[in-house]
Amino acid sequence: MTRRIAWTLMVLTSVLLALAVVPLAASLTARERVSYRDSQRAAARVVAAAAEEHLSDGRPATALRKELAATAASGDCATVYDASARLVAGTPCRAATGKEAEELVEDVLRGREPEPPENEGRLLAAEPAGDVREPAGVVVLARSAAPLDARIAAVWGWSAVIGAAGLVASALLSVRLARWVGRPLSTLDASARRLGEGSLDERADVGSGPPEVRRLAATFNTMAARTEALVHGHRTVIADVSHQLRTPLAALRLRLDVLAADADDATAAELAAAQEEISRLSRLVDGLLAVARAEQATPGATAVRADEVVAERVTAWAPVAEERGVRLTADPGGAALAVASGAGHLEQILDNLIANAVDAVPPGGHISLGHRADGTTATLYVRDDGPGMTAEAKAAAFRRFGSRKAGGTGLGLAVVHRLVTVDGGGVRLQDTPGGGLTVVLDLPLWPERGRERTGGPRSLPVPKKS
Template identity: 60%
Template sequence: MTRRIALTVLALVTVLLTLAVVPLGVLLEAREETSFRASAQADAQQVAAAAEETLSDHRSDTSMLQLLAAAGARGDCAVVYDSAARVVARTPCREATGDVPGLVAATLAHPRTSSERTGDRLTVATPVGDIQDVSGVTLLVRSVDPLNDRIWAVWGWLALIAVLGLLAGTFVSVRLARWVGSPLHAVDEAAQRLGEGALEVRAQAGQGPQEVRRLAATFNTMAARTEALVHGHRTVLADVSHQLRTPLAALRLRLDLLAGDVDGDALQELAGAQEEIARLSRLVDGLLAVARAESTVPTPVPVPVDAAVAERLAAWEPVAAERGVSLSAHGGQGQTVSLGAGDLEQVLDNLVANALDAVPEGGAVRIEAAATSGLAGQAAVELRVVDNGPGMTSRAQQSAFRRFGNPEAGGTGLGLAIVHRLVTANGGAARLEDTPGGGLTVVLDLPRRRPGHSRSGSRQQPPD
């Protein structure tokens, strides 16, 4: 952003300088040329006035010769012609190139002062005498080198002013860009660190424009409230964990002791009670797992997809073999995702467990992984857990990621909720699809690890 602001301001300054300097330079150049022509015509008319005293009034030519000498001293060439186009007097220099006789004849025929630029010289023709009684013509030839020098000097000064203005504009644009962009960059970095789990991070709220300061202050307020909520949630989780697990464990132990002293119908009732206690324990563990996924912010670490999938397949293979279900994996070689430590393993455990519970004997569960663009065009790995079980109705799919949202679930109904919380907490996405031919496919878009982006750390969990 800093670079864009600087380049935008610099481009605006450049355009303004161009629009100001170029027309001004053209105007000054035209003004210098007009002034140069007027000066040459004035000098030629002075010589013509002195020549008129000699040619028309037949006075002494002293004044005319003095003006011719002065013109020669300035580097000009001046020639006085009579009405017959004969040379009366001249300075000792070469006349102008071009059609001089034609210019003289045209001036005698149509008495008026005219100027003509040929190469590096300006020729001015001025009639001598009145328009009704022209007694001759005066030619003044002047080099345009002084004019060119002045024009170059004008453009040089304008170029220097433009360069200084551009340098000043560059300095102002860079300072402005840093003044606006640096605080925004600091807020962006703080937001990234907050998203990675550093709940204590805060942004500097005393720099930049007033709007950026308000943004930083609002971010700090949000971060403080988030930190308070997360820490409070963790405290509640710790209390719930101890308050529920301890009496459940004690109750299970007492039921186990009672089971050794009874038989018959009482033993069956105790066995049923033990199963309900075990189910309640699993339900509590599931609720705590969902709450942890919601209240904690993972610190991403690089996780090789193929290694994690192979490890979980090896762990679940005995269960699948016992139930007569085929368990396989395809793809994912060389793909690395950026997730919290242990999150991918927990996600795979829940998905494979759900699939094995749903697939009948002789069915199949397959895990597929492939690189994809993911959400908003970001690099991602698409992980698919495909089964050919009974599937799930569209209504059940819409609520499957909520706690106890699936009325068709045979277990606690928390497995997909845990998966959804873990995936979304890591910046991914989860959805359900029907498997072609029957069954359910869980599709996960997991953020791919960026090249050169490696951070170590783990998800902070509340104490149990």
């Protein structure tokens, strides 16, 4: 925006300078020409007055020769012609003679006022000696055009200097004005970006820029403060709810265990069912907390080695899958690649997907993980040969409590969807050829410049067997 404002003001100033300076210079040039011509014609009329006394009154040519000498001393050239266009007298300089001078003489003798021509770098001017309608002769005066050219060059030179100075001043003022307006907006944009990335204590500078921008920064700070208060309050409520729910659930489970120890078979079965419901309620509380934490997670992306994370999670979950009679493997052939992801996100995503697959696949089934790079995107997948999902179940899978599976919370895929989208990727569900479900993750690749600095992913604890 700074550049656009500066260029706009500079173009506007250039147009205004062109519209003002060029016509002014042209006007001054025309005025210089007229002034120079008037001065030249005045000098020619002085010689013409002396020539009239000689040609009309028959007086001696003394005064005429005196004026011609003065004209020659000033650097001009002059010639005197009689009424028959014959050369009567002149200065030693012959610039006032020739074809152009003779044509001027003819025009003046006929009573016309022609446009004075230029001869050998000198401007010619002709004045009648005596009456304009019946002149006794004609005086032609030639004066060098160099002084006029110098004056015109000075006019245009000073005009160019003034225009350039105005343009430079406009450029400096434009850049300063653009920065005065643009810098606070850039700072505000950076503050908004950091706030969106999770820096809730971020505030904008309200002491610089135009009043409108300062008011906008103040409004942003108010919004940021309210957002920080709401998020912190939300987190406090979550922490309190977590503590308040887990404690009575644990106490209730212990009481049921005590009762089940002394109960008969029928009562023990009922208590076991109640314990299952308590376990399901505990998983539901844990899932809600996981979703809440995922919704609050907005860390900046870092380079995460996807191949290492896949291998690590397969190693961590293999004993759990083996205990359930399920084979968990990583597909061979995956090249080393780094993805842009938040710290710990990819591990949490794969943990949720593997846990869902282990619960869904019957004994003797198979779960495989793999990855590949495609342009600027890394594709990771978790494939199983379990019962799969219907089209209706797939449409609701990423919504909270969208799962209708018995004993499920319907929160695992909601956590996955939230974490993947925070990292700028996408997730989709596909049918596995031959039966089953494949979850496909599309994550952005980390730029090449960061791969050589990429370290291994942060290891998570191995999931406990249940």
